[in-house]
Amino acid sequence: MVRILFIVFLCLLAPGLVSMGYSLWQGPAAWSVDSGVFWGMPISLFVFWIGLAHAGTLISAIFLVLDVKMERRTSILAELATLCALVVAVIFPLMHLGVIQNFYMVAPYMESRGSMANVCSPLVWDFCCILAYGLLSVVYLVVHVLADKSAVAASIHRPLAWLLFPMVLWVHTIVSLDFAATFVPAWRGAFFPIYFIVGAVFSGLAMVNIMLCAEGYRMRQLEKLMLVGSWFLGAFLLWDFALKGNLSVTVLVFAVLLPQLMFVSAVRESTLGRVLISSSIIVGLLLERVFLVFPSGVMGFGWVDLGLICFGFGLFGVIFLVARLKLSRVIEGEEVLMGEVEETVPKRPATGRFSYFAPLTTPEFRMLRFPLLLGIIACTLFLVWVVGCLEENGIAFSDANLVPLTCPIITTVAGIVLCLRPLVMHIGKVGGAVMVALAALLGVLAGMVYGGVTSVPSGAVVSSTGDMLDVGTLPDSTSTLDSVAIIRTKAVFEARCAGCHGADGRLNEKFVREYYPVPQNLDVSRMDALGEDSLVNVILNGRTNMNPYAGRISPQMARGLVRYMRLLAETPAVDNAATQNEGGDE
Amino acid sequence: MTPLMSSLACVMALAQAFFLWRGKMHILKEGLLLFGFFCISCVFTLLVGSPDDPQIEHYPLRMLALCLCFSTTSLPRYRRRYLVMAQAFWLWVELFGGIALAYRGIEFAWARSLAIFLLCCCSTLLSRISKEMEFCLMVFWIAIWILF
Numbered sequence: 001m002v003r004i005l006f007i008v009f010l011c012l013l014a015p016g017l018v019s020m021g022y023s024l025w026q027g028p029a030a031w032s033v034d035s036g037v038f039w040g041m042p043i044s045l046f047v048f049w050i051g052l053a054h055a056g057t058l059i060s061a062i063f064l065v066l067d068v069k070m071e072r073r074t075s076i077l078a079e080l081a082t083l084c085a086l087v088v089a090v091i092f093p094l095m096h097l098g099v100i101q102n103f104y105m106v107a108p109y110m111e112s113r114g115s116m117a118n119v120c121s122p123l124v125w126d127f128c129c130i131l132a133y134g135l136l137s138v139v140y141l142v143v144h145v146l147a148d149k150s151a152v153a154a155s156i157h158r159p160l161a162w163l164l165f166p167m168v169l170w171v172h173t174i175v176s177l178d179f180a181a182t183f184v185p186a187w188r189g190a191f192f193p194i195y196f197i198v199g200a201v202f203s204g205l206a207m208v209n210i211m212l213c214a215e216g217y218r219m220r221q222l223e224k225l226m227l228v229g230s231w232f233l234g235a236f237l238l239w240d241f242a243l244k245g246n247l248s249v250t251v252l253v254f255a256v257l258l259p260q261l262m263f264v265s266a267v268r269e270s271t272l273g274r275v276l277i278s279s280s281i282i283v284g285l286l287l288e289r290v291f292l293v294f295p296s297g298v299m300g301f302g303w304v305d306l307g308l309i310c311f312g313f314g315l316f317g318v319i320f321l322v323a324r325l326k327l328s329r330v331i332e333g334e335e336v337l338m339g340e341v342e343e344t345v346p347k348r349p350a351t352g353r354f355s356y357f358a359p360l361t362t363p364e365f366r367m368l369r370f371p372l373l374l375g376i377i378a379c380t381l382f383l384v385w386v387v388g389c390l391e392e393n394g395i396a397f398s399d400a401n402l403v404p405l406t407c408p409i410i411t412t413v414a415g416i417v418l419c420l421r422p423l424v425m426h427i428g429k430v431g432g433a434v435m436v437a438l439a440a441l442l443g444v445l446a447g448m449v450y451g452g453v454t455s456v457p458s459g460a461v462v463s464s465t466g467d468m469l470d471v472g473t474l475p476d477s478t479s480t481l482d483s484v485a486i487i488r489t490k491a492v493f494e495a496r497c498a499g500c501h502g503a504d505g506r507l508n509e510k511f512v513r514e515y516y517p518v519p520q521n522l523d524v525s526r527m528d529a530l531g532e533d534s535l536v537n538v539i540l541n542g543r544t545n546m547n548p549y550a551g552r553i554s555p556q557m558a559r560g561l562v563r564y565m566r567l568l569a570e571t572p573a574v575d576n577a578a579t580q581n582e583g584g585d586e
Numbered sequence: 587m588t589p590l591m592s593s594l595a596c597v598m599a600l601a602q603a604f605f606l607w608r609g610k611m612h613i614l615k616e617g618l619l620l621f622g623f624f625c626i627s628c629v630f631t632l633l634v635g636s637p638d639d640p641q642i643e644h645y646p647l648r649m650l651a652l653c654l655c656f657s658t659t660s661l662p663r664y665r666r667r668y669l670v671m672a673q674a675f676w677l678w679v680e681l682f683g684g685i686a687l688a689y690r691g692i693e694f695a696w697a698r699s700l701a702i703f704l705l706c707c708c709s710t711l712l713s714r715i716s717k718e719m720e721f722c723l724m725v726f727w728i729a730i731w732i733l734f
Contacts, residue, residue, distance in 0.1 A: 231621040243642075360710065399696075
């Protein structure tokens with residue numbers, strides 16, 4: 001059975017790799033993109049896979065902290081599936097970026113490499129959350145695997161689950177804000193955070209159920225949860241329809257109506273029936289993500305898009321099966337119920353099921369209070385630094401923009417301290433101090449390397465088609481643009497530059513919200529300080545996330561563009577807000 | 587939404603909470619009840635809210651969260667844990683709904699979120715919850731709902 005599945009997934013992966021390679025080579029033009037929002041298949045697949053990447057750990061952690069009994073093999077399978085789905089999920093936003101080699105710019109490392117990380121952008125929040133979630137999920141799985149053999153691992157398993165519980169919900173909430181914080185009317189929804197969580201958990205439950213069926217296990221509670229999930233998803237779909245008039249009947253049928261067949265005992269009791277219902281949910285949720293990302297309608301869906309879908313499933317299947325085989329001894333070991341693992345913790349009394357603890361005295365709280373305190377301190381220091389950087393550079397922000405960064409920072413620091421603490425206690429104070437010093441040193445070195453490396457142009461993404469655009473004759477650097485040159489330059493500026501810099505030269509607000517670094521705000525004083533030659537050089541050769549335009553426009557046109565931008569910068573900004581709002585509402 | 591309708595929503599949440607967690611707990615039964623309450627809240631919001639007001643988008647979820655908070659007072663066991671979790675859910679709805687709305691120019695309701703956060707933190711300090719304390723908590727929740 002495993003071999004057959006492995007071959008099936010390999011067959012999916014092979015064409016998927018071709019599609020992936022073509023997409024990386026060709027860039028965003030390769031896959032279908034919504035004409036209104038410029039987002040395409042990679043974002044749909046990212047949201048879909050990140051949703052699947054939540055359920056495993058979520059189920060495992062929630063069941064553990066709520067004292068719900070769950071077989072260890074089931075929870076380890078679910079956690080493994082989570083990690084594999086996470087690996088698949090992170091590939092797609094990297095593809096979507098276009099400048100894949102600059103992916104690290106999304107890290108909120110404020111002023112490094114000459115550009116300011118945009119902490120107001122949900123993409124930066126995504127990066128922080130997914131990094132923290134991935135790290136903690138790996139640690140959680142390792143601790144879980146070791147928990148039945150090591151008392152130390154068992155002692156931190158439950159506190160770690162308490163840390164992971166809010167984190168996993170936080171991640172998908174932040175993913176929902178990628179949509180909810182935009183101008184696109186179809187994505188406006190203050191209910192999106194909970195709606196996305198429901199969708200993610202629902203699809204994840206279906207995935208875990210398929211895996212359990214493949215393993216020959218069954219978990220009735222999971223099936224009931226799937227049914228409840230389908231009702232809530234249906235309610236959210238109808239609520240969305242009531243507010244905005246959007247409703248996909250296909251999604252409703254696959255993800256809401258078909259799962260109701262679980263009420264039929266013949267379907268429920270058959271493995272094939274359960275697999276088909278779960279697959280229907282997965283398909284429904286995948287379609288739901290696709291329709292969500294394409295509010296103008298899916299057009300130009302081609303082999304690349306299909307290939308990317310195959311790539312996701314194929315890669316997930318191959319990684320999961322390999323990891324499953326490697327961990328088979330652990331998964332198929334003796335039947336230890338998760339809820340019983342905590343009984344090995346010496347501090348927690350095992351007298352009776354419903355033990356009462358006075359406030360702030362539970363074993364988990366005792367273990368977590370110090371790591372959490374450190375996490376809160378680290379987060380506070382980071383936020384103070386961020387606020388200082390933003391104010392120093394005159395970048396507008398709201399306190400609400402910074403809230404999403406808090407949980408990943410606190411949780412990561414707390415998780416690391418929680419796991420290191422027993423280790424430090426085991427190796428003694430001197431060894432611990434040495435380890436902390438080494439970690440600090442490594443951190444400083446990493447920071448120095450990251451901040452100190454010179455900026456590299458974002459690659460030769462140069463079109464080979466068409467003649468170079470020229471503004472005409474600009475004899476010297478002091479001459480000004482005449483009216484003809486202004487018209488020509490304006491046309492080029494609006495075609496090539498306005499997408500990011502805004503038609504008025506004061507940044508496209510949609511771009512600023514969605515893109516990860518804060519683009520340079522080129523006012524007159526800034527432009528004069530940088531100098532015309534320097535700006536011409538940036539246009540021609542690129543800089544960090546600015547693509548090079550040498551070969552597509554002539555040096556004269558680049559100089560013309562710089563002067564046109566200066567003209568725009570000299571124009572009073574009175575009517576800019578109105579212009580931007582008009583553009584934004586379109 | 588008018589203050590009168592907002593108060594009515596609060597009463598509805600209180601009434602719905604009465605039906606939750608009664609007798610032996612079954613996932614399907616409780617899930618169906620919550621689903622039903624959510625649908626009722628959606629219909630209520632559509633009927634009394636203005637379609638042009640973006641704040642109605644997460645109003646049914648706010649009602650559901652308030653209902654969950656009220657319902658925790660009738661739980662037989664693990665009351666402090668679920669009390670905190672229900673309030674955390676309410677805070678979640680308010681916080682992230684507020685952030686989504688803030689990006690559209692609607693002022694973030696800091697007072698409400700802070701009040702729920704403080705109440706949530708204070709709830710972790712509660713020892714065995716008496717009837718009087720249950721009443722106080724319900725008064726606090728209603729006050730947050732009505733005043734902020």
